[in-house]
Amino acid sequence: MPFAVYALGLAVFAQGTSEFMLSGLVSDIAADLHVSIPAAGLLTSAFAVGMIFGAPLMALFSRRWPRRRALLFFLCVFGAVHVVGALTPDYGVLLATRIVGALANAGFWAVALVTAVSLVGPEARARATAVVVGGVTVACVAGVPAGAVLGGNLGWRSAFWAVALVCVPAAVVIARTIPGGRTESAPASVGAELRGLTAPRLLLTLLTSALVQGATFCAFSYVEPLATRVTGLGQGWVPVLLALFGVGSFVGVTLTGRVVDARPVALTVSGLVLLTVGWTAFAMGAGSPVATVVFVLVQGMLAFGTGTALISWVFRLAPDAPTLSGSFATSAFNVGGALGPWFGGLAIDAGFGFRSPLWVSALLMVLALGTGCAALGARRAADRSRDGVPAV
Structure with missing residues (x-):
């Protein structure tokens, strides 16, 4: 694996830490900037919305740039807005930096x-x-807890400084390892790329990815009340569960990356089935501390492993959209991350209790299993049509 790929992972680590670290800093930010806690919480929502719409817009904005230039531009802007965020005493400016940072x-x-x-x-x-x-x-395993520790001991602004600092070595390595020239002399037109993204099998794959991530974040956004009010674990167990989720996610991504190229269909379908069964079993067994600990680890592994497999499918299915395929995969990921917690909150507000987000996750996975199988069927039909065999 080229070292440049790991440099990209380091930059994503810094950005992922920024995306999720505010969950542990909201109270401090609210007190320091003299705003309400819900207003401080909007800083996370603004970031999520910026990610959803920013991926395709920024991909279009930079599509004719050499990739090294585009990566360095986005990473430097990201680091710079964190410096501004660390310095500003104004909530409006901080909110603006979150939006620009998300883009x-x-x-x-x-x-x-x-x-x-x-x-x-x-x-x-x-x-x-x-x-x-x-x-x-x-970032989930190490960056977010580290940001919380920094914020608790040195103030929330120190976490912003830390994110900006991590961007520096990533930028240096990217500048040295990513090729500087254009990968193609005449990029495909925007219209051609958009047409390449309209195939039913690709749209179904993107929808499946959004549903999988929706199920994941629907459940884990409410781990704290689930653990303390349903399972009966103490507050001290909450960071342990979040860390276990991060460990499971890392294992799932790592294992999937090593095997999915050899058996993409089997791994993806198996992941969808196991996630559906897992969320259902978790919902039924959430009252057990042992079951909760096990399911947090296993579901994190399955969710991110399956999510990685689905992202790889997007690239397989969109060879005619080389610059926009990654942006649509990113948007689908974040659509799920934004809508999942909302769906879980609706279930709680409706009076179904803190176990209900798990049932919502199970329902979302039933839908994901359906769209995933439909995407596979559409792909096989397209393959038969391309080979001259009538689709049935």
Whole structure:
């Protein structure tokens, strides 16, 4: 695996830490900037929305740039807005930096995924994807807790400084290892790329990816009340469960990257089935501390492993959209990350209790299993049509 791919993973680690670290800093930010806690919570929502819309917009914005230039531009902007965020005393400015940072993050993600798979042969594309996505899982395991520790001891602004600092070595390595020239002299037109993204099998794959991530974040956004009010674990167990989720995610991404290129269909379908069964079993067994600990680890592994496999499918199914395929995969990931917690919150507000997000996750996975099988069927029909065999 080229060292440049790991540099992309390091940059994604810094950006993933920034995306999730505010969950442990909201109270301090609210107190320091004299705003309400819900207002401080909007900083996370603004980042998620910026990621959803920013990925395709930034991919279009930078599509004619050499990939090294695009990656460095987005990473430098991301680091710079964190410096501004660390210095500002104004909530409005901080909110603006989160939006701009999300746009830069989305642009980096879109270009990084395409760059990673272009640096390796076809047999290692899923593994390269796993290294990039793995930056997020390492952020969950180490970056987010470290940000919380820094914020608790040195103030929330120190976490922003730390994110900006981690961007520096990543930028240096990217500048030295990513090829500087254009990978193609005449990029496909925007219309051609968009047409390449309209195939039913690809749209169904993107929808499946969004549903899988929706199920994941629906459940894990409410781990704290689930653990303390349903399972009966103490508050001290919450960071342990979050760390276990991160460890499981890292293992899932790593293992998937090593095997999915050889057996993509079997691994993806198996992951969808096991996730559906797992969320259902978790919902039924959430009252048991042992079951909760096991399911947090296993579901994190299955969720991110299956998510990585689905991202690799997007690249397989969109060869005619080399610059936009990564952005659409990024947007689908974040659509699920934004809608999943909302769906879980609706279930709780409706009076179904803190176990209900797990049932919602199970329902989302039933839908994901259906769309995933439909995507596979559409792909096989397209293959038969291309080979001259009538589809049935």
